[in-house]
Amino acid sequence: MAGSPVQVTGTVLTTRRVDAYHALTVVAPGVADRSRPGHFVGVAVGGPGTSMLTRRAFAVHDVKPDYGGTVELVFSVRGPGTAWLADLRARDTLDLVGPLGRPFPLPRDPCTCVLVGSEYGSASLFALGDALQRRGCRIDFVLGAPSADRVFGALRARRMGETTTLTTEDGSLGMRGKVTDVLPGVIADARADVVYACGPMEMLRGVTSVAVEFDIPVQVAVEEAMACGIGVCMTCVLPVIGDDGVTRMVRACVDGPVFRGERVRFDDVGTIPFDALGAPGGRHA
Amino acid sequence: MRLGAFTTRSITMAPRAGRPTPRMAETPSGLLNAVGLQGPGIEAFLTQELPWLAERGARTVVSIGGGTVAEYTALARRLADAPGVTAVEVNLSCPNVEDRGRVFARDGSSAAEVIASVRAATRYDVPVIAKLTPDVADIVAVARSCVDGGADALAMINTPVGMSIDVETMRPSLAAGTGGLSGPAVRPLAVRCVWQVHAALPGVPIIGMGGVTTGRDALEFVLAGACAVAVGTALFHDPYACPRIMRELEELLTERGFDRLADAVGLAHRPPGSGPRGRTDLEESSL
Ligand SMILES: Cc1cc2nc3c(=O)[nH]c(=O)nc-3n(C[C@H](O)[C@H](O)[C@H](O)COP(=O)(O)OP(=O)(O)OC[C@H]3O[C@@H](n4cnc5c(N)ncnc54)[C@H](O)[C@@H]3O)c2cc1C
Ligand SMILES: Cc1cc2nc3c(=O)[nH]c(=O)nc-3n(C[C@H](O)[C@H](O)[C@H](O)COP(=O)(O)O)c2cc1C
Ligand code: FES
Numbered sequence: 001m002a003g004s005p006v007q008v009t010g011t012v013l014t015t016r017r018v019d020a021y022h023a024l025t026v027v028a029p030g031v032a033d034r035s036r037p038g039h040f041v042g043v044a045v046g047g048p049g050t051s052m053l054t055r056r057a058f059a060v061h062d063v064k065p066d067y068g069g070t071v072e073l074v075f076s077v078r079g080p081g082t083a084w085l086a087d088l089r090a091r092d093t094l095d096l097v098g099p100l101g102r103p104f105p106l107p108r109d110p111c112t113c114v115l116v117g118s119e120y121g122s123a124s125l126f127a128l129g130d131a132l133q134r135r136g137c138r139i140d141f142v143l144g145a146p147s148a149d150r151v152f153g154a155l156r157a158r159r160m161g162e163t164t165t166l167t168t169e170d171g172s173l174g175m176r177g178k179v180t181d182v183l184p185g186v187i188a189d190a191r192a193d194v195v196y197a198c199g200p201m202e203m204l205r206g207v208t209s210v211a212v213e214f215d216i217p218v219q220v221a222v223e224e225a226m227a228c229g230i231g232v233c234m235t236c237v238l239p240v241i242g243d244d245g246v247t248r249m250v251r252a253c254v255d256g257p258v259f260r261g262e263r264v265r266f267d268d269v270g271t272i273p274f275d276a277l278g279a280p281g282g283r284h285a
Numbered sequence: 286m287r288l289g290a291f292t293t294r295s296i297t298m299a300p301r302a303g304r305p306t307p308r309m310a311e312t313p314s315g316l317l318n319a320v321g322l323q324g325p326g327i328e329a330f331l332t333q334e335l336p337w338l339a340e341r342g343a344r345t346v347v348s349i350g351g352g353t354v355a356e357y358t359a360l361a362r363r364l365a366d367a368p369g370v371t372a373v374e375v376n377l378s379c380p381n382v383e384d385r386g387r388v389f390a391r392d393g394s395s396a397a398e399v400i401a402s403v404r405a406a407t408r409y410d411v412p413v414i415a416k417l418t419p420d421v422a423d424i425v426a427v428a429r430s431c432v433d434g435g436a437d438a439l440a441m442i443n444t445p446v447g448m449s450i451d452v453e454t455m456r457p458s459l460a461a462g463t464g465g466l467s468g469p470a471v472r473p474l475a476v477r478c479v480w481q482v483h484a485a486l487p488g489v490p491i492i493g494m495g496g497v498t499t500g501r502d503a504l505e506f507v508l509a510g511a512c513a514v515a516v517g518t519a520l521f522h523d524p525y526a527c528p529r530i531m532r533e534l535e536e537l538l539t540e541r542g543f544d545r546l547a548d549a550v551g552l553a554h555r556p557p558g559s560g561p562r563g564r565t566d567l568e569e570s571s572l
């Protein structure tokens with residue numbers, strides 16, 4: 001974590017619709033200047049005295065130095081918390097904690113990177129792309145979603161990336177299919193050295209197996225349901241293999257959300273694998 | 286301003302991976318959780334976490350959880366020579382493997398057995414706190430058994446068991462099915478427990494908890510009979526809740542003319558019509 005997170009009462013600067021998504025720019029000094037690509041923020045929803053006790057996690061999409069520092073969040077309405085966020089207007093206040101989590105690690109030397117995003121998962125890839133390009137890396141994008149209005153950031157990807165490949169499941173934009181259908185071709189053509197991915201767990205599993213086939217490193221940003229975002233509640237865990245080869249139930253909020261893809265036991269997410277440290281039925285438990 | 290103490294999650298003998306996910310579901314003004322005491326086990330706690338807390342000058346209440354009386358006792362023994370343990374809190378809401386999984390806190394005699402054994406294994410100057418569940422027919426009876434067993438103080442409440450069902454998947458929201466309910470949704474239940482136990486055992490220090498989010502909520506527990514107040518779920522919403530709650534509580538006490546928190550403890554029990562300073566017989570707790 002880049003120093004300890006701060007809690008700020010931010011002011012909403014702008015709200016806008018981007019296809020199926022809402023984008024919210026919030027003045028949040030202290031959060032903005034310390035955010036690195038892959039960080040997220042915990043947002044209190046519902047206003048003072050809210051009955052919604054848990055903060056909602058959102059990836060930091062964009063950071064700008066204006067007004068002491070702004071962060072932009074991109075989200076789709078899923079339930080009551082995101083519905084409340086979608087109703088915010090300029091000059092409303094928003095309580096956020098951040099930056100949270102471990103950001104994407106960057107390669108030391110220039111190399112070729114494929115950035116894969118599904119739906120709003122691509123939101124955190126553009127700041128990452130900027131950082132990689134500043135290090136002299138070549139970047140190629142693969143963005144996908146079920147339909148055209150849910151592919152986020154296609155234009156920007158086309159401007160930034162050496163190549164950009166789009167996929168939709170209904171064929172309304174780009175190739176019909178999933179990001180994992182086109183990824184092998186993109187990796188081969190670009191002779192990619194690294195893959196970065198952000199999106200639903202199922203997609204991260206697919207991307208990881210493609211990268212493993214090519215024998216190149218893959219960094220994935222996972223999305224697990226979180227209650228605190230700061231490491232104290234232990235609700236956001238998933239099975240991850242450590243450097244010592246031992247599987248542990250680690251917290252997505254502080255040990256992640258970015259992990260090396262091949263270390264995440266995607267098939268066992270939502271379970272406690274029998275060989276995980278401290279699993280029931282093990283020698284002690 | 287300094288917080289009284291930090292209470293750890295319950296520490297177990299062996300490392301525990303906990304329950305499968307989803308472990309959490311938000312409910313109106315509440316939170317259901319089924320974490321299943323995930324933790325690194327006592328050895329890692331003693332070598333890594335406790336020294337880290339001590340270095341930062343935190344007064345630490347170590348919560349322990351076990352499946353048998355022997356396990357609780359072994360935990361207490363391991364803690365007895367560890368520096369930096371301010372108090373030992375016994376989480377009695379654990380299934381007793383020797384009693385077909387019945388939770389210790391639901392049975393006065395097994396709760397008392399655990400407490401007596403932990404008390405005997407703990408240094409004389411380290412208080413032993415019994416943490417109680419509201420999921421019992423008579424919380425006063427369990428509280429009394431724990432005090433008879435040697436508990437120096439009582440903590441209440443642990444989370445009552447609840448459930449929520451996802452109407453999309455038409456399955457329980459939590460992988461474990463049921464979970465513990467916390468947050469403001471349980472506060473009236475918690476205040477009632479503190480009230481009843483304080484009325485029956487006025488000399489026993491009580492740590493009140495369950496849905497405290499403001500100084501006003503903390504004062505409610507104090508007036509019901511708690512001499513200390515703990516904060517859990519509120520921290521998920523507001524990581525800086527504790528210093529704020531303390532500040533708010535101090536202001537409320539000052540506004541009401543109290544010099545010391547101890548003067549407000551249990552004050553709601555005074556008969557109607559008597560003055561606000563009805564009780565001066567309570568000693569300030571050492572906790
Ligand atoms: C690290 C991280 C980054 C994220 N980034 C984005 C983003 O950039 N854009 C975006 O639209 N969404 C993002 N999400 C998902 C977002 O947190 C959920 O959509 C949101 O919490 C839903 O809240 P709700 O009240 O609308 O829905 P509800 O389903 O009513 O939420 C109820 C509870 O479940 C939790 N919850 C539900 N779904 C999720 C989920 N998928 N992930 C985490 N918690 C969940 C909520 O925090 C809340 O406690 C991210 C999640 C994580 C963990
Ligand atoms: C995520 C979570 C984990 C908890 N873990 C423990 C635990 O390990 N041991 C314990 O005695 N109580 C545990 N509790 C219960 C709390 O200590 C407390 O008794 C209860 O949540 C009520 O207080 P609150 O509403 O302020 O959270 C836990 C509660 C939550 C929400
Ligand atoms: S969300 Fe609480 S520990 Fe990760």
